[in-house]
Amino acid sequence: MKPPTVLIVDDEPLMRLSMVDALKGVGHEVRAAATGSEGLHAVHQETFDIVITDLRLPGPDGLTLLQASKHRSPRTEVIMITAHGSVETAVEAMKRGAYDYITKPFSMDELLLVVDRLSHVLALRHENLQLRGELEGHFSFEGILGKNPRMREVLEKIKLVSATDSTVLIVGESGTGKELVANAIHRNSPRRDRALIKVSCAALPETLLEAELFGHEKGAFTGAVRQRRGRFELADQGTLFLDEIGDISPIVQVKLLRVLQERTFERVGGNDTIGADVRLVCATQKDLKKEVQQGRFREDLYYRLNVVQVMLPPLRVRKEDILVIAESLLQSRATRMNKSLKGFSQPARELLLRYSYPGNVRELENMLERAVALGHPNEEIQPWDLCGLPSCPYLGGTPQESCGFCSESLTTKKDQHGNVDSLAMAREQFERQHIVSVLGRVRGSRTEASKILGLSRKALWEKCKRYGIVSGKNGQAGE
Numbered sequence: 001m002k003p004p005t006v007l008i009v010d011d012e013p014l015m016r017l018s019m020v021d022a023l024k025g026v027g028h029e030v031r032a033a034a035t036g037s038e039g040l041h042a043v044h045q046e047t048f049d050i051v052i053t054d055l056r057l058p059g060p061d062g063l064t065l066l067q068a069s070k071h072r073s074p075r076t077e078v079i080m081i082t083a084h085g086s087v088e089t090a091v092e093a094m095k096r097g098a099y100d101y102i103t104k105p106f107s108m109d110e111l112l113l114v115v116d117r118l119s120h121v122l123a124l125r126h127e128n129l130q131l132r133g134e135l136e137g138h139f140s141f142e143g144i145l146g147k148n149p150r151m152r153e154v155l156e157k158i159k160l161v162s163a164t165d166s167t168v169l170i171v172g173e174s175g176t177g178k179e180l181v182a183n184a185i186h187r188n189s190p191r192r193d194r195a196l197i198k199v200s201c202a203a204l205p206e207t208l209l210e211a212e213l214f215g216h217e218k219g220a221f222t223g224a225v226r227q228r229r230g231r232f233e234l235a236d237q238g239t240l241f242l243d244e245i246g247d248i249s250p251i252v253q254v255k256l257l258r259v260l261q262e263r264t265f266e267r268v269g270g271n272d273t274i275g276a277d278v279r280l281v282c283a284t285q286k287d288l289k290k291e292v293q294q295g296r297f298r299e300d301l302y303y304r305l306n307v308v309q310v311m312l313p314p315l316r317v318r319k320e321d322i323l324v325i326a327e328s329l330l331q332s333r334a335t336r337m338n339k340s341l342k343g344f345s346q347p348a349r350e351l352l353l354r355y356s357y358p359g360n361v362r363e364l365e366n367m368l369e370r371a372v373a374l375g376h377p378n379e380e381i382q383p384w385d386l387c388g389l390p391s392c393p394y395l396g397g398t399p400q401e402s403c404g405f406c407s408e409s410l411t412t413k414k415d416q417h418g419n420v421d422s423l424a425m426a427r428e429q430f431e432r433q434h435i436v437s438v439l440g441r442v443r444g445s446r447t448e449a450s451k452i453l454g455l456s457r458k459a460l461w462e463k464c465k466r467y468g469i470v471s472g473k474n475g476q477a478g479e
């Protein structure tokens with residue numbers, strides 16, 4: 001970043017010149033003004049990073065200039081020059097938003113010091129803004145976070161496809177963010193001001209689904225006491241999100257194919273042909289191609305739906321996203337619960353990275369919800385806050401079936417012959433669990449744990465390394 005631009009406003013010519021020279025000498029771009037009016041004119045013409053102004057000026061004074069400058073550009077910082085002994089006015093200036101003040105008489109070195117300090121602050125601020133921009137611009141889109149290269153491609157694809165009317169098929173395991181993506185596509189499409197209608201195809205039996213999608217006429221079937229418009233009609237000029245599309249029956253598949261081919265349909269039990277101006281976004285956990293091969297899904301429909309495919313990888317294959325998402329969720333949940341937490345301890349981070357998340361991001365979300373509720377205020381989240389069980393193996397309990405998180409990370413390792421039941425493996429497993437348990441009891445202090453275990457600190461360190469037990473900077477026990 002180049003040195004900040006500066007405006008100097010002072011009516012004493014010698015003082016003004018000295019300041020201009022001093023600041024130009026260290027690389028700043030400087031402009032000067034001799035009166036309050038000139039100063040006001042300058043801040044309206046140009047945006048400066050820093051304004052240095054005398055408090056007492058002919059015409060509008062320094063406080064007026066401060067106000068005008070803040071009004072014009074809040075990020076411009078103002079340094080006020082005050083006369084010796086006028087502390088009150090200096091305080092007043094600070095109250096009104098001046099960044100700092102400098103008292104006359106001062107040397108040019110003093111001035112440079114104040115400006116230099118402020119320049120550092122401005123550089124940091126600039127860097128933060130850039131980082132935040134990067135985070136939002138490249139790693140996140142509509143709340144979908146992703147740092148993993150495949151996810152970044154997905155985000156790019158979503159941005160591109162949003163602008164079109166193409167049918168999109170979103171494929172991914174449960175909890176990978178399919179609905180989140182569907183929302184993002186709609187919100188960024190030209191149809192954003194129209195409805196986004198969602199239908200979960202798996203939730204309804206065949207006949208009900210048909211009526212739900214296409215509507216029905218009065219008397220079309222028992223219980224159809226009045227005419228009802230279907231989701232296709234409700235989504236007119238908007239987007240229709242068909243979730244679990246892999247679960248629709250052959251009859252509904254045929255009807256859907258027709259809408260896609262002809263852009264028209266009839267209500268159940270009706271003869272009127274209705275036009276459908278609908279953008280279709282579908283999602284499935286199933287491998288539709290396999291469903292086609294096995295004769296459960298129409299091939300022609302598959303090709304109509306699979307115009308653009310967005311494939312969401314499971315969380316376990318995009319490890320770099322785990323902490324990005326976890327940190328962001330932790331922050332948002334903590335704010336919601338009005339709780340201040342200090343992020344994750346190192347063992348908790350390692351556990352988060354090691355786990356396989358069969359429920360993907362939704363599971364991570366639930367885990368963090370629990371951790372924020374259980375975590376101690378102003379402390380770091382620990383492994384036992386993540387699993388939430390009093391019998392957490394990290395606190396010395398035995399892995400519970402219900403605690404997939406810890407039991408998975410503690411699963412028995414196999415020896416070089418693939419044998420899990422040898423005495424040596426059993427001994428190792430016991431030793432490992434015992435160490436973890438003792439470390440948990442002493443809240444991770446290796447010094448205390450080594451005393452209890454009768455080991456030297458070095459021997460304990462070696463065993464921890466061998467068994468993959470880590471201690472954070474603050475000495476907490478963990479995987």
Ligand SMILES: Nc1ncnc2c1ncn2[C@@H]1O[C@H](COP(=O)(O)OP(=O)(O)OP(=O)(O)O)[C@@H](O)[C@H]1O
Nearest residue numbers: 143144145173174175176177178179180325361362
């Ligand atoms: N990349 C991501 N960044 C941030 N949050 C995410 C991300 N992916 C998913 N989520 C969050 O995870 C939760 C589950 O996402 P969503 O409901 O979209 O998944 P899904 O694939 O539709 O799941 P299912 O197949 O079970 O219906 C939501 O709360 C969503 O906000």
Ligand SMILES: [Mg+2]
Nearest residue numbers: 175178179243
């Ligand atoms: Mg879903």
